[in-house]
Amino acid sequence: MRVLVRCLVAGLVAVGCDGVIQEPPRGAPDAPSPPSVGAPRDLPDPSCTDPGRGNAPELVRRLTQAEYAATVEAALGMPGDPSLLAPEARMQGFANDQSTLLPTQQVVLGLADYARALTDALLAAGDPWLGRAPCADGTCMARWMQDVATPLFRRPPSAAEAETFGELFEALVAEGLEADAAGATTLRARLLAPQTGYRLEGDDGVALRLALDGASRAAFFVTGRGPDASLLAAAAELMAPEAREAQARRLLRTPEAGRVVDELAYGWLHLDTLEGLTPTGDAGFDQELVASAQALVRAVWLEDGGALRDVFRADYVVPVSARAARRLRVEGAPPGERRSVAGDRSRAGILTEPALLAGTGADSFPLIHRALFLYRDVLCESVPEPPPGVTEAQPGSPTDSERVQSESRAADGACGACHAVFDPLAYGLEPFGFSGEWRDIDVHGNATRTDGVFLDAAGVTHAYADPRGLGDAIAGDARVDSCVLRRIVRLAWGRALEVSDACDLAQIRARFLELGSTYEAAVVAIVTHPSFIATD
Amino acid sequence: MTKNRTIRLSRRTLLRGLGATVALPFLEEMRPRAAKAQEAVPPRVLTATLGGGLAKEWQAGDYFGSVLAPLRPFEEKLAFVRGLQGRDNHGPANAALMTGADWIKDVPVTTAPTIDWTLATRFYPEGLPGPLPFLGYGTRIRREENLLQVARAWDDTPSPVGFPHFTPSALFRAIFGRPPTQSAEEAAGEAAADATVVDAVLDQYRHFAGDAGGLSMASRRRLSDHMDQIQSLERAVGGLALEGCDAPELPPDVVLGFIDDIEPRNDPRRSDVGTFLRQGRVMTDLFVLALRCDLTRFGHAVLFPLAAHGIWRGSVRDAAGRLVDFDALRASVSDLNRHGDWHNTNHLLPRHAGEARERALTVAAAYRQPGVDLLAHLLEGLDAPESVESNGRTILDNAVFFAVSELATNHDGDGVFHALGTAGERFRTGVLDVPAGATTRQLYDTVLDAFDAPRVNPDVAFGAPGTLAGVRR
Numbered sequence A: 001m002r003v004l005v006r007c008l009v010a011g012l013v014a015v016g017c018d019g020v021i022q023e024p025p026r027g028a029p030d031a032p033s034p035p036s037v038g039a040p041r042d043l044p045d046p047s048c049t050d051p052g053r054g055n056a057p058e059l060v061r062r063l064t065q066a067e068y069a070a071t072v073e074a075a076l077g078m079p080g081d082p083s084l085l086a087p088e089a090r091m092q093g094f095a096n097d098q099s100t101l102l103p104t105q106q107v108v109l110g111l112a113d114y115a116r117a118l119t120d121a122l123l124a125a126g127d128p129w130l131g132r133a134p135c136a137d138g139t140c141m142a143r144w145m146q147d148v149a150t151p152l153f154r155r156p157p158s159a160a161e162a163e164t165f166g167e168l169f170e171a172l173v174a175e176g177l178e179a180d181a182a183g184a185t186t187l188r189a190r191l192l193a194p195q196t197g198y199r200l201e202g203d204d205g206v207a208l209r210l211a212l213d214g215a216s217r218a219a220f221f222v223t224g225r226g227p228d229a230s231l232l233a234a235a236a237e238l239m240a241p242e243a244r245e246a247q248a249r250r251l252l253r254t255p256e257a258g259r260v261v262d263e264l265a266y267g268w269l270h271l272d273t274l275e276g277l278t279p280t281g282d283a284g285f286d287q288e289l290v291a292s293a294q295a296l297v298r299a300v301w302l303e304d305g306g307a308l309r310d311v312f313r314a315d316y317v318v319p320v321s322a323r324a325a326r327r328l329r330v331e332g333a334p335p336g337e338r339r340s341v342a343g344d345r346s347r348a349g350i351l352t353e354p355a356l357l358a359g360t361g362a363d364s365f366p367l368i369h370r371a372l373f374l375y376r377d378v379l380c381e382s383v384p385e386p387p388p389g390v391t392e393a394q395p396g397s398p399t400d401s402e403r404v405q406s407e408s409r410a411a412d413g414a415c416g417a418c419h420a421v422f423d424p425l426a427y428g429l430e431p432f433g434f435s436g437e438w439r440d441i442d443v444h445g446n447a448t449r450t451d452g453v454f455l456d457a458a459g460v461t462h463a464y465a466d467p468r469g470l471g472d473a474i475a476g477d478a479r480v481d482s483c484v485l486r487r488i489v490r491l492a493w494g495r496a497l498e499v500s501d502a503c504d505l506a507q508i509r510a511r512f513l514e515l516g517s518t519y520e521a522a523v524v525a526i527v528t529h530p531s532f533i534a535t536d
Numbered sequence B: 001m002t003k004n005r006t007i008r009l010s011r012r013t014l015l016r017g018l019g020a021t022v023a024l025p026f027l028e029e030m031r032p033r034a035a036k037a038q039e040a041v042p043p044r045v046l047t048a049t050l051g052g053g054l055a056k057e058w059q060a061g062d063y064f065g066s067v068l069a070p071l072r073p074f075e076e077k078l079a080f081v082r083g084l085q086g087r088d089n090h091g092p093a094n095a096a097l098m099t100g101a102d103w104i105k106d107v108p109v110t111t112a113p114t115i116d117w118t119l120a121t122r123f124y125p126e127g128l129p130g131p132l133p134f135l136g137y138g139t140r141i142r143r144e145e146n147l148l149q150v151a152r153a154w155d156d157t158p159s160p161v162g163f164p165h166f167t168p169s170a171l172f173r174a175i176f177g178r179p180p181t182q183s184a185e186e187a188a189g190e191a192a193a194d195a196t197v198v199d200a201v202l203d204q205y206r207h208f209a210g211d212a213g214g215l216s217m218a219s220r221r222r223l224s225d226h227m228d229q230i231q232s233l234e235r236a237v238g239g240l241a242l243e244g245c246d247a248p249e250l251p252p253d254v255v256l257g258f259i260d261d262i263e264p265r266n267d268p269r270r271s272d273v274g275t276f277l278r279q280g281r282v283m284t285d286l287f288v289l290a291l292r293c294d295l296t297r298f299g300h301a302v303l304f305p306l307a308a309h310g311i312w313r314g315s316v317r318d319a320a321g322r323l324v325d326f327d328a329l330r331a332s333v334s335d336l337n338r339h340g341d342w343h344n345t346n347h348l349l350p351r352h353a354g355e356a357r358e359r360a361l362t363v364a365a366a367y368r369q370p371g372v373d374l375l376a377h378l379l380e381g382l383d384a385p386e387s388v389e390s391n392g393r394t395i396l397d398n399a400v401f402f403a404v405s406e407l408a409t410n411h412d413g414d415g416v417f418h419a420l421g422t423a424g425e426r427f428r429t430g431v432l433d434v435p436a437g438a439t440t441r442q443l444y445d446t447v448l449d450a451f452d453a454p455r456v457n458p459d460v461a462f463g464a465p466g467t468l469a470g471v472r473r
Helices: A009-015 A065-074 A105-124 A138-153 A159-174 A179-191 A210-221 A229-233 A241-252 A259-270 A271-276 A285-301 A308-312 A324-325 A354-361 A366-378 A400-413 A413-429 A467-475 A477-495 A501-514 A520-529 B011-018 B035-037 B069-074 B090-096 B113-122 B168-176 B184-209 B217-237 B253-261 B273-292 B325-333 B343-346 B353-384 B440-451
Strands: A452-456 A461-464 B047-048 B078-085 B135-138 B297-301 B315-317 B324-327 B400-404 B414-421 B430-433
Touching: A009 B135, A065 A105, A065 A138, A105 A179, A105 B168, A105 B217, A138 A179, A159 A179, A159 B184, A179 B184, A210 A229, A210 A241, A210 A259, A210 A520, A229 A241, A229 B113, A241 A520, A241 B047, A259 A271, A259 A285, A259 A477, A271 A285, A271 A354, A271 A452, A285 A308, A285 A324, A308 A467, A308 A477, A354 B035, A366 A400, A366 A413, A366 A452, A400 A413, A400 B011, A413 A452, A413 A467, A452 A467, A461 A467, A477 A501, A477 A520, A501 A520, A520 B324, B047 B113, B047 B353, B069 B078, B069 B353, B078 B440, B113 B297, B113 B400, B113 B440, B135 B168, B168 B273, B184 B217, B273 B297, B273 B353, B297 B353, B315 B353, B325 B353, B414 B440
Parallel strands: B047 B297, B047 B400, B078 B430, B135 B297
Antiparallel strands: A452 A461, B078 B414, B315 B324, B400 B414
C-alpha cells in the first residue's frame, strides 16, 4: 500500500482531505466527507452507556509466534530458537491481529520444529526434567506435568489433562524410549498442545474462566508473554479494575514490558517495512537501526515516563551498536547507552531515526511517504484514495528537489488540494536520504531545505526552520497523544478499531488524558476499562 | 484422497532445476504409476496470480505477440478473456480480484470469499480433502503489508485460506515433510514416537474443536483448521513416509540467499533474474508434483515477477526470442526514470506519448516477462503427459483454472488480464473479446453459474450484475 498515493488528483477535488479520524468502518465502503482540515476531531461523548460490550472474544486467539516463544522460555527457563518459528503476517503493522493469526502450514510446521529443537536441547544438556527429579512412571509424569504446565497453559492443568500426559509418557516408554527421552517427548507434546498455543485459559478447558483470561490478557498486553506467578495468584481479583491497575503498573516495571513497546514501535513506525528493503544493504545493520529506534521509544516511554508525544522531541539517541552510532552521527557512543544530541537542530527525536526515515522513505518520493506517515499515523488524519481513472503522473521535473516537486504538486489544481495539506509536514526531513543519511545536496545536485510550516489541530500555522522545530511542532499538537493511544488500543485488543468502538475509545482516552498521556497512562486506561475484561 | 501413486524423481533431476542447466524439462523423470489411470478424476481448483499488472497494450492486436507470447501454446487450452474491467489502484483492485467485491478503504482485507474458495467448497461441502487441503506458493520475494497481495485465496469469513510458501525449501517441507537425518532404524523409532505425540496432540485439538470444548463455532473452526495442518505435521514427523509418492531431495537453501537481497533498488547486488526464474521453476515443479500426487486439490501460485521497486540484473528473452539486458534497458529510460525500476517505469506510461512511451513500455514489458514465463512453465507442467488423468485429459484440462492479474496499464483496471481453463470442456478457448464495460465480477458469476455455485454477494460486489455470453461452451 506504500505506493498508493502519489498525486491524489481529482480525488481531492471530489472528496477533500477531510481531517476525519481514521480507522474506517468495516463492512461498508468509505463515504466521502466534506473538507474540514484542522477541525476538532473529538470522539463521541464518553458518557455513553454499556461500555465494553463489543469486545468480548468471539474467536479463540492463537498466541503470536513471539508470545509463544516468550511464554515457553519463561515456563521452561530455557530459550528456544525463534528463527525456527514462521514469520507472522502483519496487519497494518501489527502481528497480533486476530484476523491473521491463522494456523497456516508455516506456523504449524514451525511450532513443531521449535518444540523439537527445544526438547532435543534439553536432552543434550542432560536436563530433560528441568531440574526436577526424573520420573519412571506415568503417575510421576502426571505430577511433573502439573508443575510444568501451569505457566505454559496460563492456568493449572486439570487432573485429566495431567493424566493424559502421564499416559503418553507410559506409551512412549512401552515403545522403547528411555525415560529421559520419553519425558522430553511428552514435554514436546505439551508444547504443541492447543492449551499452550491458543488462549484457552479455562479451568477445565470447557468454559473460559474470566479471571484467568483477564490475567492472560493483561500479561500478554503489558509484557508480551503469559502471566507470571504473581499475576496468576492474583487472578481471582482481576475483575476489579483497581486490581488490574495494580498488576499493570507492576508489570510495567518488569524488563518484559519493553518487549511490547518494541512491538508497538515496530508496527506504528512502519519499521517492519525494513524487513524487505535492506536500505543499508546489510540486514544485520538494518536490524541495529530498528533496535536503536525501538530503544529510543522505550527510553522515552518506559524509562523517562514521558508523554507519548515526547518521542518527537527527545534530545538524545540510543544507538545499539557502533555502526548504528555512526549512522546516528554520534560516533563513539557506547552501544545501548544514551547520547545527548541536545542543541542539534537537525534532530527531531524518533522522526530522525534512520530506521523510520528508511521505512517511510524507501521510494522515489520519500517526502510524500514521510508526510503521509505523519498525517495518518501520527495525527490520525485521513487521506482519500484517488478515484478511478486517476494517474499518478507527477507535475514538475523528476530532477527537481523533493521540495520543488512538492511545491509543483501544491500548485497543481488537482494534486494541490491534498498535497498542499500534508506534504509540508515532511519538508523538515528533506535532507535525510533513502536510508536516513544526511545530505546537504540531493542526488540531482539540488540544495536541500529544512524549513516548513505545520498546521495544527486548530488550523493555526506554525512556521519551523529545521527538524527540531518540526519535532517540537508535532509534539505540541493535541492530536498526537490520542492518535498514538489508538495504536496502543489496537495492539491491546488485537484487532482493527471499528466505529462501534467509539464509546469505549472515548472513555479510555478521557482516562488516559487524566492520567497524564504517558505510556503507563495508556496501559492503565486500557486495562481498567470494562472492555478489557470479557464478559459472558 | 487416494495416495496410491509413485513418482520417482532423482536428486540429479532436482538439482538440475536449481542449477544453471534448466533447459531440460524438470519433470521428465517423474513417472506416475499405471494404476493412476484407473482412478476417477478429482475436482480441483487452481489459480495463478500475475501480480502487479499486465498492460492493456500487450493484450491488444495479436494477443500473443509480445509479453504473452509464452502463452501461445495454450491458446486452445484456455480462454483469454480480453477487455474486462477490474478496479483501479492497488487497494480496490486487489480486493476485487477473484472476489468481485468492492473495497473498504485502508483495510487490507476483502469483503467476500474468492471464487476459488466458493468453488472448492461447492465441490467439497464436507471440507477440503487432505493431506494438504490448500497449498500455495509464491515468487513474491518481500514481505507485504497488504495481505491482499500475499494471500490470494480467502474464505467466507473472509480470512486468508493460507499463505503461500515463498521458498523452495519451505514449499518442499510443506509437501514432503522434514528429510530424514538419521539411519533408517533410528528414523523408524523416532517416527513411531512422533506418531504417538501427534496422536496425543490431535486428541487435545479434537476435544476443543468438538462439542465438549464449549467454544464458539468460529473458534472450533479455527482449531479444526489447526488440526488439518497437523496432518501435514504428521507426515513431516514421519520422515518422508508419503504413501507411494516418493519425494525428491530437499532443494538446497542456497537459493534462499537471494531472497533477502532482491529489493534494494540502490544496491549493486540487485536481483538476478536468472536465479529468480530457476527458483520459480523449482517451486512450480514442486507444486505440480503435489497435484500429480493428489496431495492437494486446491491451490494457487502467486507469480509476482518482482517487488515494486526492484531492479533486475541479467537478461531475459523478449517476445521475439532476443536476449535483452536489464542494464541496457534501464539506461534506455534513464532520462525518464532515474532508477529504471519497474514501479516508476510503470508510472511513466500515462505520462508520456510516442517514442518515450514506447521505450517505457519496452522496459515495463521486460520486467513483466519473467512472471509470464513462470505462468507458462506452470501450464506446461499441468498439461504435460505426466499430468494426463484417467479420462485422457490433463490436470489443466480437468481443473477449474484461473490465471489473473489485478491491474492493466499502470494502475488502471481497464483491460485486466484473466485467463480461464476449460474445466472439463465447460468453457471456450482462445482469445475472447467481451463487450465494453464487462466486469470481472460478471466473469466470476459466469463461472460460478457453470457449477451452480453461489454468485458474488451482490451486497458487497462492485459493478453491474450479469453474466458474460460466449464464455461457456
